[in-house]
Amino acid sequence: MTSLLHFIIGALVTALGGCYYYYTQAQNNTMSDEAKNAKSIYDFTVKDTHGNEVNLEKYKGNVVLIVNIASQCGLTKNNYQKLTELKEKYGERGLKILNFPCNQFNSQMPEGDGEAMVCHLRDAKADIGDVFQKIDVNGKEAHPLYQYLKHKQSGTLTSSIKWNFTKFLVNKEGIPVERYAPTTDPMDISKDIEKLL
Incomplete structure (x- = not known):
């Protein structure tokens, strides 16, 4: 019985490992050359909410928190409030918060870029850091x-x-060191920010 159980567990682990391998290979194949060749976030240029190009090298020497935001999510109010608090607490010590609006999750970020986004954040009293153009974070069109x-x-x-x-x-140094759930x-x-500062 024990050996049968070990066999079944071993088979499952092997199958899952194979699935994970092929999944990661597929992920790597959909990565742009820019993403594959990047050594840090400093290798990327993004557009701010008004369409101006921003080279992320401007954040060199700072601790950076990158967040995909939405205006109509059940998590919005708390995250806007707490991100504002984080900025107030650590902004002068070198924390930069980069916010990327994304409409991929139940269309919960309907606001447009530019003034519409600025007005939305002002009305929400969300002083959450730098805001960039709306992007995709998943799929073939995901930003590099x-x-x-x-x-x-x-x-x-x-x-x-998710x-x-x-x-x-x-x-x-521009290297992602941790990922946190929504x-x-x-x-x-x-505590993790303080260690890096």
Whole structure:
């Protein structure tokens, strides 16, 4: 009985391992050359909410928290409030929060870029840091930055972003060192931020 159980467990582990291998190979094949060749987040250029190009090298030497945000999610109010608190607490010590609006999860980020986004955040009293253009974080059209982040810090079972407010913590060298679930309260990341500062 015990040997049969060991055999079944071994077969399951082998099967899952094979599935994971082919999944990661598929993920690597959908990564852009930019994401594959990147050494840090500093190798990426993104667009701010007004369409201006921003080279992420401007954040060199800072601890960075990258978040995919949404306006109409059940997690929005708490995350906006706590991200604002994080910025107030650590902003002058070198924490930068980079926010990427994303409409891929139940269309919960309907606001447009530019003034519409600025007005939304102002009305929500969300002083959450730098805000960039709306992007995809999953699928073939996922922004290369997010392809890189997911490659460096895989999630549970798959590397896909599961929902709004997934958070990536990046050290002063531009390397993603931790990934947090959407339900992780931003203030619970404080101890990890302090270690990197």
